[in-house]
Amino acid sequence: MQNSLTNRRNFLKKMAAAAAMTAAASMFPGIIFASEQDANLPKGGNLDWKKGPCRFCGVGCGILVGVDQGKAVAVKGDPNCEVNKGLLCVKGYHQIMCTQAKDRLTHALVKKNGRYVQTPLNEALDIVANKMKETIEKHGKDSVAMYTSGQSTIPEGYVASKLMKGAIGTNNLDCNARLCMASAVAGFLTTFGADEPMGCYEDIEYADYFITWGNNMAEMHPVLFSRMLEQKNRRGAKIIDFATRTTRSSTASNKSILFEPQTDLAVANAICYEIINNGWVNKSFVENHVNFSKGLTNMGYGVEDKYKFNDKPTKIDYEAYKKFLEDYTPEKVAKYSKVSVKDIKYLAAIYGDPNKKVVSYWCMGMNQHTRGTWMNNLVYNIHLLTGKISQPGNGPFSLTGQPSACGTAREVGTFTHKLPKGVVMNEKHRRLAAKIWKVPYENIPAKPTYHATEMFRAVDRGDIKFIWTQVTNPLVSLPKTSRYRPGMQKDSCFVVVSDVFPTPTSDVADVILPASWHIEKSGLYGNSERRTQHWDKMVEGPGETTPDAWMTIEIAKRMGYGDLFPYSEENHVEEIYKEYTQFHEGSKHGMAPLEVLKKESGVIWPYVEGKSTQWRFNAKYDPACSNDKDFHFYGKPDGKAVIWQRPYEPAAESPDAEYPFWLNTGRVIEHWHTGSMTRRIPVLHKAMPEAYVEFHPDDAKKLGVRNGEKIKVSSRRGSCILPASINERGLPTRGQVFVPFFDENMLINDVTLDAFCPISKEPDYKKCAVKVEKA
Amino acid sequence: MPIKSYLAHPEEGQKEALIAALSKIDHCEVIPSENKDLLIVVTDTENKTDDEKVKESIETIESLKLLAMVSGFNTPKNN
Numbered sequence: 001m002q003n004s005l006t007n008r009r010n011f012l013k014k015m016a017a018a019a020a021m022t023a024a025a026s027m028f029p030g031i032i033f034a035s036e037q038d039a040n041l042p043k044g045g046n047l048d049w050k051k052g053p054c055r056f057c058g059v060g061c062g063i064l065v066g067v068d069q070g071k072a073v074a075v076k077g078d079p080n081c082e083v084n085k086g087l088l089c090v091k092g093y094h095q096i097m098c099t100q101a102k103d104r105l106t107h108a109l110v111k112k113n114g115r116y117v118q119t120p121l122n123e124a125l126d127i128v129a130n131k132m133k134e135t136i137e138k139h140g141k142d143s144v145a146m147y148t149s150g151q152s153t154i155p156e157g158y159v160a161s162k163l164m165k166g167a168i169g170t171n172n173l174d175c176n177a178r179l180c181m182a183s184a185v186a187g188f189l190t191t192f193g194a195d196e197p198m199g200c201y202e203d204i205e206y207a208d209y210f211i212t213w214g215n216n217m218a219e220m221h222p223v224l225f226s227r228m229l230e231q232k233n234r235r236g237a238k239i240i241d242f243a244t245r246t247t248r249s250s251t252a253s254n255k256s257i258l259f260e261p262q263t264d265l266a267v268a269n270a271i272c273y274e275i276i277n278n279g280w281v282n283k284s285f286v287e288n289h290v291n292f293s294k295g296l297t298n299m300g301y302g303v304e305d306k307y308k309f310n311d312k313p314t315k316i317d318y319e320a321y322k323k324f325l326e327d328y329t330p331e332k333v334a335k336y337s338k339v340s341v342k343d344i345k346y347l348a349a350i351y352g353d354p355n356k357k358v359v360s361y362w363c364m365g366m367n368q369h370t371r372g373t374w375m376n377n378l379v380y381n382i383h384l385l386t387g388k389i390s391q392p393g394n395g396p397f398s399l400t401g402q403p404s405a406c407g408t409a410r411e412v413g414t415f416t417h418k419l420p421k422g423v424v425m426n427e428k429h430r431r432l433a434a435k436i437w438k439v440p441y442e443n444i445p446a447k448p449t450y451h452a453t454e455m456f457r458a459v460d461r462g463d464i465k466f467i468w469t470q471v472t473n474p475l476v477s478l479p480k481t482s483r484y485r486p487g488m489q490k491d492s493c494f495v496v497v498s499d500v501f502p503t504p505t506s507d508v509a510d511v512i513l514p515a516s517w518h519i520e521k522s523g524l525y526g527n528s529e530r531r532t533q534h535w536d537k538m539v540e541g542p543g544e545t546t547p548d549a550w551m552t553i554e555i556a557k558r559m560g561y562g563d564l565f566p567y568s569e570e571n572h573v574e575e576i577y578k579e580y581t582q583f584h585e586g587s588k589h590g591m592a593p594l595e596v597l598k599k600e601s602g603v604i605w606p607y608v609e610g611k612s613t614q615w616r617f618n619a620k621y622d623p624a625c626s627n628d629k630d631f632h633f634y635g636k637p638d639g640k641a642v643i644w645q646r647p648y649e650p651a652a653e654s655p656d657a658e659y660p661f662w663l664n665t666g667r668v669i670e671h672w673h674t675g676s677m678t679r680r681i682p683v684l685h686k687a688m689p690e691a692y693v694e695f696h697p698d699d700a701k702k703l704g705v706r707n708g709e710k711i712k713v714s715s716r717r718g719s720c721i722l723p724a725s726i727n728e729r730g731l732p733t734r735g736q737v738f739v740p741f742f743d744e745n746m747l748i749n750d751v752t753l754d755a756f757c758p759i760s761k762e763p764d765y766k767k768c769a770v771k772v773e774k775a
Numbered sequence: 776m777p778i779k780s781y782l783a784h785p786e787e788g789q790k791e792a793l794i795a796a797l798s799k800i801d802h803c804e805v806i807p808s809e810n811k812d813l814l815i816v817v818t819d820t821e822n823k824t825d826d827e828k829v830k831e832s833i834e835t836i837e838s839l840k841l842l843a844m845v846s847g848f849n850t851p852k853n854n
Contacts, residue, residue, distance in 0.1 A: 016780035017806055017817050683782070686843035 018074075051078055051601060052535030053525050054092040055518040056672045058150075058400030059083060059221050060527025061092055062601035065519055065538050072096040072519060072539050081601035083201060083531065089222040091672055094681045099517055101680035103502055106543025109512040116512065121544040125551065128468070128511055129558030131494050135466040141170040145455055145464045149471035150177035150402030150409045153523030154532075155576040156470065156549040157408035159565065161420065163552055166437040167561040171416045171424055171449045172464070176472040177402060177409030178452035178762060179479075183367040184398040185410055186760035187376020190313075191384075191642050193635025194588070195410055198616040199359070199395035200529040200604060204228055206393025207359040209350050210239045213379060214264060214365015214766075216730075218248035219669040221363070221399055225249065240347070242267075243365065244766070245664060245694075245738055246731040257347070258733055261662050261767045263337035265371055266648035268378035269328035270337075271348045275385050276322055280352030282387030289631050290384050291638070292316045294324075294645035301370050301652035301755035305457050309758035316645060324645050338733075351382050357393035358383075363401060364666065368766050373759035374646035381643045390618040390631060400528040401673075407526015407533075411589075412580065416455075417448035420583040424448060436582050438564060451761035453479070453754050460487025468496040470548045471515070475505040476674035476744050479763045480754040482718035498548050503676045504744050514545045521547035522573040524597070531604045534577075534597035549576065587624040588634065651767040652755035655735060659715060659769035661699075662736040665748055666765075668729065675742035691743035692725035693772070696734045700726045703772065710775035713737065715768055718750035721775045737772060741765075776819075777826040781833075782843045783814040789838035790814070796836040802829050816842075 047066035054061040062081025066074030075096055079086035108124030109116040119127075135144050148160050152175070164173040188195045204210075204227045217225040229252060231237040239253040242264070250256035259267055275281060295311040302309075330344040337344075351358055360383065366375045379396050380389075388394040400406055413419050420436075422429030424446055434441040450458050456478055458464040467488075478484050488495055488508045497509035500517045520541035524534045549572060556565045567575045574594055581591045584605070592603035592612075604612035608623045617633050619625040625632035633641040655662055670688035671678040678684045693711050695703075705711060709724045722739060732738045739748040753768040783805075785793040797805045797816060802825065806815040816833065820826040833842055 012778050013817060013819055016778050017804075017815060683843055686782075686841070 012073075047074060049076075050519075050536065050538045052519060052538070053403060053527070053533040053602065054088070055095050055151075055677070056091050056403060057221060058402055058405055058528045059223050060403060060525065060529070060531055060533060060602060061088060061223055062533070063088065063092060063095075065096065067538055070539060072099065078601050083527065083529075083602065084223045087223045087226060090670065090687075091678055091684065092223075094683055095677070096519070097682065098501075098677040098680040099520075101501060103680075104542060105499060105501060105506070105512060105514040106545060107514055108544065111510050121514070121546060124511055124513060125554050125558060128496050128513070129555045132466055132468075132555065133559050135494065136168065139465050141168050142172055142449060143464060144168070144170065144466040145172035145450065145458075145468070147452065147455060147467060147469045147472065147474060148173070148175040148414050150175060150180065150400070150405030151471045152408045152414065152548065153404060153521075153525060153573075154407050154412055154580065155523065155573050156547070156552070157404075157412035157414045158420065158576050158580045159549050159552045159556070160470070161412060161414055162437050162564065163556045163561065165419065165424070165444050166433065166439040167443070167556060167559070167564050169443040169445060171445050171447065172455070173414055174416045174450060174452045174455050175409045175414040176452065176474065176477060177405040178415060179477060179765075180364060180367060180401040180762070181398075181405045181409065182415070182451075182760035182762035183369060183372025183376055183757050184400075186373040186757070187380065187398070189635075190373060190644065190759070191377055191380045192617070192633050193637075194616075194633075196406055196530050197395070197397045197528065198390045198618075199397055200614045201227070202614060203359045203393050203395060203397065204231060206357055207231070208237055208356040208393070209358045210237065211347070211350065211358060211360045212239065212241050212243070212249060212253075213360060213362040214243050215361055215363045215399065216243070216245075216247040216249045216666070217361060217399075218252055220401070220667055222669060224399070225252070240350070242347070244733060244736065248669075248729075255346075257339060257343045260336065260338045260733075261664070261736070262369075262371075262651040263333070263339070263648065264366070264375060265378060265646065266328055266333045267337050267339055267344060267347075268375070268382065269325060269646075269648065270330050270333040270344045271351060272378075272381050272385060273325040273328045274330060274345055274348030275352045275382070276325065278348070278352060280348075280354070281385050282354070285387030285631070286318070286385060286643075288629060289633060289640055290643050291640045292318060292321045292643050292645070297647055297649065299758040302453070302758055302761065303652060303753070303755050305461065306454070307758070311759055321643065321645055324647075328648075351386050351388065354386075357391075358388055359393065360396045361399055363399040365766060367398070367762055368764050369762075370652045370755050370757055370764045370767075371646070371649060372757040372762050372764070374644070374757075377644040377646050380641070384641055384643050390615050392615065395615075398528075403527065404525035406528060406530065407524065411526055411584070416451055419444070420580060421589075432583065436579065453756055453761065453763055456484040456487060459493045460484060460490070462490070462492040464493060466494045466496075468498070469505060470498040470552075473499070473503040473505045473674040473676055475508065476503065476741065476747065476749065478754075479749055479752040479765060480717050481747055482750040483754070498551060499676070500545075501676050501680060503674065504747075513551055514543060515551070516541045516545045516547045520545060523547075524573070524577060527602070529604060531602040532591055532597060533602040534594065536598075549573070652764065653753055653768045655769045659771045660735070661770050661772055663713065663715065663748075663751060663768050663770040664732065664736055664738045664766050665741050665752060666738065667742065668740045671740070671742035673742065675744065679742070688742075691722050691740050691746040691748065692728075693722045694725045694728070694730050694732050694738040696732050696736070697726055698734055699737075700724065705772075705774065712773050712775040713739065713748070713751055713770050714773075715751045715753070715770045717753065720746055720748050720751050722746050722748075737770065776821060777823060779818045779826065781816040781818070782808075783816050783833070783839060784812070784841040784843070785814065786838050786840045792838040793836060796838060797833065800829060800832050803833065
């Protein structure tokens with residue numbers, strides 16, 4: 001006995017050393033290769049390795065979690081996963097350490113007389129259900145709301161949608177993917193009539209050029225970026241970084257091109273102008289597979305409450321589109337984009353060369369944009385004009401930020417306008433949902449209600465009187481938290497927060513529900529490349545922690561909807577997934593059965609007759625193509641994609657005499673979103689302990705600002721004090737400052753503006769006007 | 776019975792001095808790192824009080840610039 005205990009102690013000591021060795025080796029560039037991970041593992045351990053997806057970003061790396069005597073003690077990249085082939089980034093490698101945080105929420109907390117009182121979970125769930133019922137009885141079903149997440153699992157999103165839309169009968173359900181992916185969704189739907197990228201990560205193996213649009217992949221999608229770097233080194237593939245700030249991605253790329261914020265709209269049009277002007281259009285592709293349309297312009301920016309906008313598409317012809325582009329010659333655009341004529345022509349020539357394969361990648365730079373839908377349309381225009389789409393190594397590819405923004409938010413449909421298949425506005429889609437959910441068709445309202453920003457405005461106005469947030473931290477991540485924090489604190493709204501750790505959002509809750517973390521429950525995610533990933537529960541969670549899906553089911557039962565939620569606690573994930581997949585039956589979105597997902601490290605949909613479809617809309621790869629042509633954009637009734645005429649329009653707020661700097665916000669490699677998990681991982685927290693404000697050295701010199709000096713960043717909404725950072729992680733252009741948003745002690749979203757894209761309703765976190773002064 | 780691992784960042788040019796100083800501390804093991812700028816330190820103590828004492832001793836070393844904890848395990852007594 002003593003011998004085995006000593007062995008165990010030695011083993012743990014080796015594990016501790018191994019973790020430190022790996023951390024040391026991975027300080028830069030943030031990638032840990034499979035061979036290093038294995039070399040650092042102690043010999044003689046008897047770990048049980050369990051497969052699953054990483055908890056963090058939308059790349060969807062496969063992980064293996066080493067479990068020893070019921071505890072998760074190690075993580076390594078899954079070498080059998082096609083996404084990461086054994087690689088992991090620093091966040092992924094250290095993820096399980098957050099579960100050891102001392103302030104873990106282990107029991108329900110109910111606010112009584114201004115203090116949180118530990119309460120048995122059953123009692124807390126009774127309080128939540130009674131409050132929800134009572135609010136509906138008193139103020140109507142549209143007085144209650146749920147705000148969920150692109151980090152919710154597929155079953156969690158599904159039962160939330162079923163409860164709100166099917167059982168209660170309100171569309172007051174939206175999610176934080178509205179803040180990161182809505183423009184991509186609107187872009188896909190307007191251009192192709194079908195959401196999500198047509199290609200897959202295997203494009204990386206074939207592309208000659210990777211053009212990244214406002215996307216710092218080296219920090220935000222490091223595993224994919226390292227796969228691109230491998231292709232750059234091995235076969236000379238080229239990476240072109242097109243951005244407003246010099247980052248780690250820029251320095252690792254073959255060429256970095258900087259543009260003035262918001263002018264990406266004009267540059268994309270200039271690229272199309274050049275493609276047409278030089279005769280680089282793929283004429284047969286355009287003739288066979290493309291229509292041309294224009295929409296409304298001067299739409300506004302949604303900064304006022306209850307803003308409404310509906311686009312009105314009008315068909316145009318090729319000649320009209322060509323005429324429109326005359327305003328976007330490289331010479332004209334160079335004047336305000338600050339991109340040289342030479343660089344615009346260089347980009348156009350890459351896309352225009354019929355012998356070069358090109359993948360465009362983007363994420364928040366294009367999506368968090370007051371013209372985000374337009375920007376997505378414009379990049380599709382480039383690929384459609386040249387016919388570089390839906391083929392290995394050729395295609396536009398919108399990356400997601402969250403692990404199940406695609407799988408849950410977009411596919412299950414946890415947006416106000418969505419259903420698991422289609423949208424609430426469509427009668428056929430409502431009838432299908434009602435049939436599968438076994439609810440009267442009339443239960444599901446035909447009109448969307450509140451998108452994320454408007455939902456929190458409604459809380460502030462007192463229109464929403466009950467809100468339940470799951471797996472998200474809106475009081476750090478929403479824009480203009482300077483309005484929404486006091487709004488959530490008002491007595492007019494009862495706030496329920498389900499989470500794993502305390503956050504600034506749980507600080508304003510009336511009831512806090514203790515959620516299971518990732519590996520403490522079974523679940524399914526869906527990543528950026530349409531890959532559905534399943535995992536089984538690996539370890540027990542502490543105290544009364546419970547999966548969010550099960551807490552939603554318990555609330556539904558308490559509200560009298562038990563017959564609609566007949567799932568068992570032990571097996572609810574499987575039961576829900578089987579029910580959910582009925583929505584997607586068929587060759588356009590068929591999903592792999594659970595038994596396949598259990599064996600594989602993720603499976604791409606459409607999954608047809610035992611095979612994944614890697615490139616949609618291409619008849620060579622996609623069995624859903626049925627028009628007897630080489631491509632079939634079957635999301636649109638006539639099978640054709642749309643090239644949209646979308647102009648350049650200025651940002652909602654631009655620098656002026658009083659607020660002379662652009663403010664750009666974003667992320668860093670060490671931290672996941674609002675930092676509620678990664679700031680509890682010691683090595684990540686120590687590596688990046690606090691936020692900062694980045695200056696261009698010329699601006700810093702002009703203002704007499706030194707590195708580390710406290711700076712007050714203020715806008716018309718609020719202010720935030722942070723240390724200055726000059727020539728450290730990133731380098732903004734002159735006249736711009738950059739601040740990461742992970743730090744709850746330095747809330748930069750008190751400063752940002754809640755302007756959004758009128759079509760997608762996604763806010764713009766990349767552009768507002770600020771002033772900076774020494775604090 | 777806490778076991779912890781740290782990354783120890785030396786002051787510029789003082790890596791050898793840091794190794795020497797760390798080596799003198801009981802319950803503290805120094806391991807060279809592939810990353811030449813850093814040292815890996817593993818502490819193995821009997822209880823929380825001893826653990827804190829060891830950490831305090833490490834943090835007083837002048838050649839140490841930054842000590843960053845990577846992982847911590849707490850094993851039952853006699854393990």
